[in-house]
Amino acid sequence: xxxxxxxxxxxxxxxxxxxxxxKVGPLIGLVFVVALFSSLRPQRFPTFGNVEVMLLxxxxxxxxxxxxxxxxxxxxxxxxxxxxxxxxxxAIARFLGGFEIFGLVVPPAPPGLAxxxxxxxxxxxxxxxxxxxxxxxxxxxxxxxxTWGALRGAAKGLxxxxxxxxxxxxxxxxxxxxxxxxxxxxxxxxxxxxxxxALCVGAxxxxxxxxxxxxxxxxxxxxxxxxxxxxxxSKLLIYxxxxxxxxxxxxxxxxxxxxxxxxxxxxxxxxxxxxVVIGGASLNGGQGSIFGSLVGALIMTAVGNGCTKMDYRNxxxxxxxGGIIIFAVALDRLRxxxx
Amino acid sequence: xxxxxxxxxxxxxxxxxxVHKRFGATxxxxxxxLSVAGGEVLALVGENGAGKSTLMKVLSGAxxxxxxxxxxxxxxxxxxxxxxxxRAGVAMIYQELSLARHLSVMENILLGxxxxxGPFMAWNLVRKRSAEAMAQLGRPDIPLDAPxxxxxxxxxxxxxxxxxxxxxxRVLVLDEPTSSLTKRDIVCLFDLVxxxxxxxxxxxxxxxxxxxxxxxxxRFTVLRDGRSVxxxxxxxxxxxxxxxxxxxxxxxxxxxRSPRTAGEVVxxxxxxxxxxxxxxxxxxxxxxxxxxxxxxxxAGRTELLRSLFGLAAVRSGKIKFGAYVGASxxxxxxxxxxxxxxxxxxxxxxxxxxxxSDNITLSKLPPFLSPSRQDELSMRWIDRLKIRCRSPRQSxxxxxxGNQQKLAVARLLLHDVDVLLLDEPTRGIDVGSKAQIYxxxxxxxxxxxxxxxxxxxxxxxxxxxxxIAVMCRGVLGDAKPxxxxxxxxxxxxxxxxxxxA
Numbered sequence: 044x045x046x047x048x049x050x051x052x053x054x055x056x057x058x059x060x061x062x063x064x065x066k067v068g069p070l071i072g073l074v075f076v077v078a079l080f081s082s083l084r085p086q087r088f089p090t091f092g093n094v095e096v097m098l099l100x101x102x103x104x105x106x107x108x109x110x111x112x113x114x115x116x117x118x119x120x121x122x123x124x125x126x127x128x129x130x131x132x133x134a135i136a137r138f139l140g141g142f143e144i145f146g147l148v149v150p151p152a153p154p155g156l157a158x159x160x161x162x163x164x165x166x167x168x169x170x171x172x173x174x175x176x177x178x179x180x181x182x183x184x185x186x187x188x189x190t191w192g193a194l195r196g197a198a199k200g201l202x203x204x205x206x207x208x209x210x211x212x213x214x215x216x217x218x219x220x221x222x223x224x225x226x227x228x229x230x231x232x233x234x235x236x237x238x239x240x241a242l243c244v245g246a247x248x249x250x251x252x253x254x255x256x257x258x259x260x261x262x263x264x265x266x267x268x269x270x271x272x273x274x275x276x277s278k279l280l281i282y283x284x285x286x287x288x289x290x291x292x293x294x295x296x297x298x299x300x301x302x303x304x305x306x307x308x309x310x311x312x313x314x315x316x317x318x319v320v321i322g323g324a325s326l327n328g329g330q331g332s333i334f335g336s337l338v339g340a341l342i343m344t345a346v347g348n349g350c351t352k353m354d355y356r357n358x359x360x361x362x363x364x365g366g367i368i369i370f371a372v373a374l375d376r377l378r379x380x381x382x
Numbered sequence: 383x384x385x386x387x388x389x390x391x392x393x394x395x396x397x398x399x400x401v402h403k404r405f406g407a408t409x410x411x412x413x414x415x416l417s418v419a420g421g422e423v424l425a426l427v428g429e430n431g432a433g434k435s436t437l438m439k440v441l442s443g444a445x446x447x448x449x450x451x452x453x454x455x456x457x458x459x460x461x462x463x464x465x466x467x468x469r470a471g472v473a474m475i476y477q478e479l480s481l482a483r484h485l486s487v488m489e490n491i492l493l494g495x496x497x498x499x500g501p502f503m504a505w506n507l508v509r510k511r512s513a514e515a516m517a518q519l520g521r522p523d524i525p526l527d528a529p530x531x532x533x534x535x536x537x538x539x540x541x542x543x544x545x546x547x548x549x550x551x552r553v554l555v556l557d558e559p560t561s562s563l564t565k566r567d568i569v570c571l572f573d574l575v576x577x578x579x580x581x582x583x584x585x586x587x588x589x590x591x592x593x594x595x596x597x598x599x600x601r602f603t604v605l606r607d608g609r610s611v612x613x614x615x616x617x618x619x620x621x622x623x624x625x626x627x628x629x630x631x632x633x634x635x636x637x638x639r640s641p642r643t644a645g646e647v648v649x650x651x652x653x654x655x656x657x658x659x660x661x662x663x664x665x666x667x668x669x670x671x672x673x674x675x676x677x678x679x680x681a682g683r684t685e686l687l688r689s690l691f692g693l694a695a696v697r698s699g700k701i702k703f704g705a706y707v708g709a710s711x712x713x714x715x716x717x718x719x720x721x722x723x724x725x726x727x728x729x730x731x732x733x734x735x736x737x738x739s740d741n742i743t744l745s746k747l748p749p750f751l752s753p754s755r756q757d758e759l760s761m762r763w764i765d766r767l768k769i770r771c772r773s774p775r776q777s778x779x780x781x782x783x784g785n786q787q788k789l790a791v792a793r794l795l796l797h798d799v800d801v802l803l804l805d806e807p808t809r810g811i812d813v814g815s816k817a818q819i820y821x822x823x824x825x826x827x828x829x830x831x832x833x834x835x836x837x838x839x840x841x842x843x844x845x846x847x848x849x850i851a852v853m854c855r856g857v858l859g860d861a862k863p864x865x866x867x868x869x870x871x872x873x874x875x876x877x878x879x880x881x882x883a
Contacts, residue, residue, distance in 0.1 A: 249753060250750055250751060250752065250753075251749060251750055251751065252747040252748060252749050252750070252751065253749075255740060255743075255744070255747055255751070256747075258733075258736060258740065259733050259736065259740065259744055262733035262734070262735045262736045263729075263730070263732070263733040263734065263735075263736075265724075265729060265730040266724075266730055266731065266732055266733045266741075266744070267733070267744070268693065268712060269693065269712060269722065269724055269730055269731070270712070270716070270744040270745040270793070271711070271712040271713030271714075271715070271716040271717075271745050272713070272744070273713060325735075329733065329735040329736060330735060
């Protein structure tokens, strides 16, 4: 390393540029999208109000994406997260209103406890996925395709296939545009919660043994095993942790809806996966970042919101979003082939 | 087109001049000259990592050369992809056969060039042409309708060669064709090669079995470190001369051996049996010694290391490692001071998409870590093992095979383990990296560490080990000091041909 040739030095510089590009690539995409819509609709797109709306729209997907990023880096996938979110909204509504199960009367819970209960339901969903994957040694795609259906069914069962109306509490204000008296907060509390957690998860991935183990498992499970990484236990933990984030996404979704809805978040699993993938994660595992996933989620929202502001019809927006997913991943492949 | 036998000729068929190929900072080929005439067998020899496979990939169009020229029958030959090469008449038979196992013999022979009537297969022509190709090989007895998976390995190889004949190949390349054949099949193959030679085909024969080279080839070319370093008429060169060209240094330089004395017993294994293999293995390993395990592929050597390390089940038997008795898990072994280098660095040894630093420190991460501290720790061992890289953040997959292997060894050094289990630690890597790994093994043994090494390459075992035990069909024999052994004796024991005297 002491005697680098000129060639090697250029190579180093070139590779630094590449790593930098890989890190900020999605960010450049976001800046581009925002700049595009800002120039096309300068009156309606780049306003404080609209930015706040976009952040609100992104928060649920972004919270779910925190857990999904961990799973995808570890080489797995979770298709059941949308169903889990729906189940959680129903569970929270039930906790808030009180319910009867097997003749046992559960009294109405205070909002904090109900939210905690919702997160616990999310953790249980993740644990179910994790146990099936590690104990039965099944592919995550298959397991979560199964729980995708099963959890949606459970949500419908718990809701008697109806909207579950819940008493109004402070939970409902987590994801609301701020009232003038709360302007000092800058952003709604739900957004702050998501950002704080993102910071924690990002730090965990980079600065803890568990975080590095997640990368190792996704990059090469056999190597991880050879090096003494407790692969099965780590995977279970990853799915449970992701379940907790799904639970939290459910709390935020409930806050947004103010009712328990067993049909909510249908197809959201794909939005979440798309956000993670646009953010630079590889479905083969071993690659991905929290920052990237957040930017990915923002890109999706910005495109959707921008199309609305352009008065494009919904179907146009869906085609554009689909195109962006493919374009982002193709760009990533191209970049990797160069290496 | 019916297959026309190529006229017997001594004109030069293929010539490669000054072929260069680099991957990133690694120079895979640094100037290769080679020529082969029709009706001639050219042997291409060289150690693993000498550049044989890269050269063949250039020849077959899988890689484009950076520099140099190739001519086929006097015409410039620049294949852009493998299909181009096949169309030009250059056919490769690789170690791993590329047959569609569920298709019939005749379909395989004409795969990709099936004769048709409009959209329909012209089955009568398929049968006729494949029968002709088989007849040319002198093997009309192989059933054309049988699915290929029913054939023996040797017969499958024949189908591949028939395919090459059917496309009217001008140059046939055989890459280590005998590595998975029985003695009898090898004799048949040599008859076939002689027959093809007499029909006027130009044949490039790649092998590191020099006895075969002596027997089958007319001329030879030696590759070393990506260059052609010599060659000539096979009949004029002795095996020793060819080896000297291949290795490029004397054996003493390659295998350093400092005076060292064996200390206390650190690992004791008694009658160990795994789920399948090993059936029975006993050994004692002392500090300050390198113990080699020889044997054929599939004898159960890898399984022995894996069950010692907790990666494979232990059915019965005793393991005593320092103060620890019994089987353990990989995590347990690492913390007890045992480390292992896997035989397959791509599938198991390394996480190729992760950084060098991640790979080196993976077995010994603190609960909370600082990436720059990890890089610093890794740099120490990257420098020590002279791993050629740009930075510790570079991904492991960017490195050459030899540097990757050194990376896998670096993990054990960083962990400072007492016992190193090395499974084929120098397979498929360049001579320079090999020498460095031997050097490190020697230094470790001198520092009182113990090394248990599995290798299929006997000269290496004889060169670096203090004692060698031979494994045959799951049973490990007694270890003997290297001085009392010859390669011949080891081979006898490994093939189960009776105890050597």
